Amino acid sequence: MGNFIGKSVKRKEDVRFLTGKGRYTDDIKLPGMTHAAFVRSPYAHAKILNIDTSAALRAEGVVAIFTGSDECGNYGVPCGWQVNFKNGETMREPQQPLLAKGKVRYVGEAVAIVIAETLEQARDAAELVEVDYEELPAVTNPKEAMQDGAPLVHDQWPDNRAFDWCIGNDRAEVEKALASAHHVTELEYVNQRLAPNAIEPRSYIADYNVAEDKWTLYTSTQNPHLIRLLLCAFALGIPEHKVRVVSYDVGGGFGSKIFHYTQEALLTWVTKQIGRPVKWTADRSEAFLTDAHGRDHVVKAKMGFDKEGKIVALLADEYCAMGAYLSTFAPAIPTYLHGTLFQGLYTTPLIHLDVTAPFTHTVPVDAYRGAGRPEATYLLERLIETGAKEMGMDPADIRFKNFIPAFDGVNQPGYQTQVALQYDSGNYAPVLKRALEMVDYENFRKEQAEARKQGKLLGIGISTYIEACGIAPSAVVGALGARAGLYEVGEVRVQPTGKVSIYTGSHAHGQGHETTFAQIVADKLGISIEDVEIIHGDSEQSAFGMGTYGSRSLAVGGSAIVxxxxxxxxxxxxxxxxxLEAAVEDLEYADGKWTVKGTDKSISFGDVALTAYVPHDYPEGVEPGLDFSSFYDPVNFTYPFGAHIAVVEVCPDTGKVTLKRFVTCDDVGNVINPMIVDGQVHGGVVQGIGQALLEGVVYDENGQMVSGSYMDYAMPRADDVPMIETDRTVTPCPHNPLGVKGAGEAGTIGATPAVVNAVVDALWHLGVRDIAMPLTPARVWAAMQGKS
Amino acid sequence: MKITGEHQLAAPASEVWKKILDPRILERITPGIKTLEEKGPDHYKAISEVKLGPVKGRFEGDLFIRDKEEGKKCKVVLDQKSKLGNALAEIGMELVPVSERETLIKYSGDARISGMLARMGQRVLGGVVKTLSKQFFEALEKEL
Amino acid sequence: MIPAKFDYVRAGSVSEAIALLDKYGDEAKLLSGGHSLIPAMKLRLNRPAVLIDIGHLSELKSITEEGDEVVVGANCTHKQIATSELIASQASVLAEAARTIGDVQVRNRGTIGGSLAHADPAADYPAALLAAEAQIEVEGKNGRRKIPAADFFQGMYTTALADDEVVVAVRLPKGSQGTYEKFFQPASRFAIVGVAVVKRNGGVQVGITGASDTPYRATAVEQAYAEKGVDAAELAAEGVDMMEDHFADAAYRAHLAKVLTRKALA
Amino acid sequence: MKISLTVNGKQYAHEVEPRMSLTHYLREVLNLTGTHIGCDTSSCGACTVLLDGVAVKSCTILAVQADGCEVTTIEGLAQGSDLHPIQEAFREHHGLQCGFCTPGMVMTAVDILQNNPNPSEEEIRHGLEGNFCRCTGYHNIVKSIQHAAEKINA
Structure with missing residues (x-):
């Protein structure tokens, strides 16, 4: 209707960020605020024999010290998702204690919290806390954790298994199909553990007000309402109406700030004990040790083809690490957000996945950008690409051959997969066609052959993907094991002057909601975008909300506003x-006013708003005010898809990979703000490239994290990546009012296999078939020497 | 972390044996060791100060000599704690006479470090061990 | 991250700094740009009781010619070195190395004296100084002395600098024109391997950093060069124990040493 | 210890502990919270400010070292309500998302353009090697700086 949807409107939030006026949690100072420092375990697994806080308590400025033997040691944070064993038993769920009690189970687990007047004093005193440990053997690799005799993470569960799980068709049937397939491609690899590394480290301030008997928790979270619910109802058992959770500006999340962390609950408990506000902000070192990590799957997978290259069956066995405890979404990641994507874009008739999820002596693993879906896409796209090459087929052709035919979800039904989901709408061939065109695939092979003659190693890698996002339809996720529904809330408060305040339960930490949501509202109401204010991140302002993750904000949060x-x-x-003294049916609404059809009689939106609040001359039976709140619970996930192509050059002398081009054609449904969507894709792609080439958490044999700083954990920098060439097709989502599908994770999901496929392509003629991620120069070079 | 290496010394095995099992000498030649105080047979309280470029820390703990075979082999166990993290090293040493006046020391063992030291120091640990063992043998040579 | 407590003293001159070093002994550390020391102190890997700041001493900030030498003051920043015309024309190998250090901000602040005293085994300057046959000039209680680069670097983070000595300058023979080939560790931006080559009087001088616990002169390469030319690069790792980490194992480091040496020789 | 310095054109004098970093001084003492801390190892660049006109990582500089110096932070870049051309370009070209690395990126961009008014894409990327951004993939940051250069030179 209006002038904003589909336009690259400049972001409303930018001026405050560009002038240093953002309000991140660590920027907040409260009167009388104290500071916390943690005493952390140096061991991956140890018995705590004794904690002596006496010297620390005497140190300058110390207000209080708490350990696991204090009352807070009885509390823990809950897991929000339940997965059952294949035999129906409930998953094993250890309490994740606020402070370790008796035992520590990963390096960095907190054993004591020191509160002092200043941060300096808290740090100094933390060093004086003496902890005696008895070190025990540890296991950090999920496959090794399942071997006989592996050190136990929780003594009460003698096999380290948190749960096992499967999805898809009958395993025997799938195995049979593989046995009779024309060709079977098999890969064994590790989808390595990643540290999310939002550049803003996590930060919390808890403030208990004695007079009101109320708490305020300022937190760098992606979902303040969810944190309040988990904190009040599950972690501490305090009344929810007495707690306000505030999350103003948040410096990136990528999943790592979804979860209810122990520090949030602990600080909330501490502030009441000391009667003063208390702040804790993670150092980067602490972030590496305590932010939930992503990925960490050990995989064995087979894909069977007929002689035309059609996939006949897919079978995978995976060991997926949970870490020492179950983080908020953890069990869902390698299961419902992973196995349900094994159909990909292909018509594979038989699919089976078996997952074993062990505890390991590491920080918990949970959602990280894409969460389960990048791992699924990596598996599918490495297999189909390898299969094509092994059979001497073109990697693009084989994908076209296997694509699910187009369906719009309106005239044709959604596509029912072998793995529980029903896709909403899809038209897959055009995205790959477009991406191939953009990269000039036809000519590339000639260029590659020519380059090889000159000793240069060029490679091209394709990846197509589908994801299930817009998390989520309550009924579906409830059936899948979520312990809460996942709708969204959108409140429109029209002020008497016709200005509009929007309260959303979703939360922006880089996605630009203040702009995109305002575009929708201004567009639908035909008013100026300046007259719309988007308010989020405060549990006392928005009624409720589920926050932002799983590319859900626009599809679910935006729809609630609509x-x-x-x-x-x-x-x-x-x-x-x-x-206007007319019938409602005779009115039409456009450009911010109601007009009696066929006349010039009209009334503006602002005048109607004023009338609603000053109802002297008012329709009978209508309540004053113009204020509505809606809960939107979608009927299905949304299913964006796309094709990514990477072009790489491998240095023949050193194995160093240079990314020459990266091309994407994504379909995220309708687009509200193309500039912002492109930005999401750029960022996502580069994180995906990061996994392929640079990133990885490394533990030594004793469970020590040896990649726990930016000196040892490599992430993409500006000079590691090229400009990202993007394009789009549009297949609207048929089931939400905006027709949008979500764009936040797409880039990360598509990019990783495209890059790895490209490197393997560059080296295929040398006999290289696979290289372990991250593809460091050393590994690539070793592979070129036949040592991979 | 595995630690292995060998070093040839211009002294008979018996002399080398005597020197490296003399706590006063061990205290003097082991890089970083400040004091070795006898707590029991082949058991010492060790206080060390490691000063290596960016890292400087005081360590305290035990040093044990185990599995002794007079003049031939022994195992040194060093268990040290500090604010930077803890270190536990078990290193077997074997003296192989090369000639009457030359002895080859072969050493091999394992070191575990934890805490900040492990996180920040792992990348250089191999080099650190190399530098420290170089210093140890240079000091030992001076004693011979 | 917050360092442990310390006292801070600004030295008014090099001699004052030496007197202060003498006074505080082991408890003191010199501070120049601080880009090696402060991060270690923030992690509390080091906790000197006193910092003696020499960073502002202008007497250490100049780049000059003295006879056959280019003299680079210890307080010169990496940026100053990377952009000095004198160094570009007389000791370009040093500028080549300086250009690759850290990042823009680090080069704006970090100093050559601080870097050398710190002696990170993967630092860039040592390769260039070895190849240039530079001397490191230090001053202590007993006056000044010049230490040849080959003697200065003694091990990981270990130098010939005595506890009471200050690095005051680096002296490079004029004509130290050369190249520096670096393979970056992608996280820290230090060298996995860095090779500096200076060609002089028909011969070559090769310095290698990052590969081993101590930067070294690849003498085998230098000796074979006359006969073998660039193929002498194959000897770049000869007799040297290579370091290992999760970015590069020993075999790969040895390989890189050869590849980069070949490139630098070409 | 007593220090006095100029920040964004204003004179300040304070008693500080020697161990206080310049970042903490700006954030905690002067309440200039636009300068951020993203790491412990001088790697991420979120804390970048101009010290006597050149970009430095303020987390690796002690406040006492800045005694007598002139500091410019992100808060001091705009002239009143007029954004600096680099800030303007970041807004125009979507060079930021969550905004956390942004102040450091902008201050680094000032240094890049000071030294090289017409940088190529490669030179810009190289100039940003000390700054992490986890949101934008750098694409629009590079574009923003390219456009800022054009604007400044126009």
């Missing part, structure tokens, strides 16, 4: 009809 706007317009029409 629902409320519809209600505003419906009620506004009644008021307008009264003022």
């Amino acid at each position: 629902k409320s706007i519809e209600k505003v317009l419906e009620k506004g029409a009644k008021i307008a009809a009264h003022k």
